[in-house]
Amino acid sequence: MKLTYFQLEPHLARQLAAVYIFSGDELLLKQDALSLLRKAARKAGFSGRVRIPPEAGFDWEQLYSLLYSTPLLAEKRLFELDFRDSGPNKAAAKILQEYAKNPVPDIILSLDTGKIDSKTAKSAWYQSLEKAGVVISLWPIPREQLPQWMIQRARKYKLSLQPDAAGLLADYVEGNLTAAAQAIEKIYLLQPQKPVDIELIQNVLTDESRFTLFDFIDSLIAGDTPRTLHVLEALRAEDTEPVLVLWGIARELRLLADYARRIREGCTYEQLFQQQRIFPRRQAAVRRFLDRFSAADCRGLLVHAAEIDRVIKGAVKGAAWDCLRLFCLRLAG
Structure with a gap:
């Protein structure tokens, strides 16, 4: 499902999807959109928040364990992945593609990306996540x-x-x-x-x-x-x-x-x-x-x-x- 910035808040008031992709370079709008998701997630009981920043040394193979491991307190979690500067590598892309087929009920997965180009839009990982969740493209407001x-x-x-x-x-x-x-x-x-x-x-x-x-x-x-x-x-x-x-x-x-x-x-x-x-x-x-x-x-x-x-x-x-x-x-x- 694709939503505009103005459609996001009404959507979050009705339901929460398994996956959200926030794309674009409008920093202020993106901060607002991410804040809306975090607020809605907390209200729905997703008290845990895991953020994976764009660190060059991060072993993306660990992403699988993080997504499928059960936390000690069995809390619902919001996972935030930062792909603003570069998209997922092969390991991360494969994990995300498989995850989209069978999302974990107690997890909301949020991806922060730059503008989605035609190559990314045709990739298997992106298309899988798009089918499983919501894409919000943040363009300059007319x-x-x-x-x-x-x-x-x-x-x-x-x-x-x-x-x-x-x-x-x-x-x-x-x-x-x-x-x-x-x-x-x-x-x-x-x-x-x-x-x-x-x-x-x-x-x-x-x-x-x-x-x-x-x-x-x-x-x-x-x-x-x-x-x-x-x-x-x-x-x-x-x-x-x-x-x-x-x-x-x-x-x-x-x-x-x-x-x-x-x-x-x-x-x-x-x-x-x-x-x-x-x-x-x-x-x-x-x-x-x-x-x-x-x-x-x-x-x-x-x-x-x-x-x-x-x-x-x-x-x-x-x-x-x-x-x-x-x-x-x-x-x-």
Whole structure:
């Protein structure tokens, strides 16, 4: 059975299949889809979770034992296999093909793959698993469906995003799902006491007389320190909560750490920009950042951000805005 992203949640509410294949390079959608499966599996009593990462040294012959062995607590388990960077080798393919013929009742098998090409689609292991379960191909969301996706995502934060407001937000983010998700999380942090309408979206995101959090983040990763500090001061003057600024920094650093990992593993910048749908106006800034900082550097900066979070929460003495300025200067080198 083949499902779209929007069909997955209703399907999981009705039933659980023996096998799920999540294909595509839309990272945010895939994270959401995997999260939906994990939540549904836990609700159905699949309390165990076994994840097999893409480690070069893993002996795939062990997969057979893992699938067919009985755990000590006799718990139902969700098995997650990561084939994003390369498909299963001959040993794994043979095991998966045989497993598809006779799935274990107390196991849900989940495969995370890249885009399914014609060669993979014709392979025996893939066709066997497709017959035994569900395939969810995660493609970029068309502009006309983006407001629907935003409304659904806002609902997870207990926000009522009005259709016209969702349309405006879709125009604002230019189809960038990550920017849309950031905007919704920002609105959630503001804890609005009413449905999110056009007026609120305009006040939060599109007031041209004010700097936005996105202006700050863009300047920060571009390495434009004078403008970054200027925008930061403007946000402080507008009574922006420091926690919002820190959230924007941390969110961007997590994404950049993932980008840096992909570059280290051999992905070209052109491939990265296409796969992650990074708009042309941000590509130069992202490239400059990744030329300067590695994934490990990003993790170190996230540790620094966590220290600022403790200051904001009052666990450590300090002035939050001063800490944020020092962070910006550290990023400038």
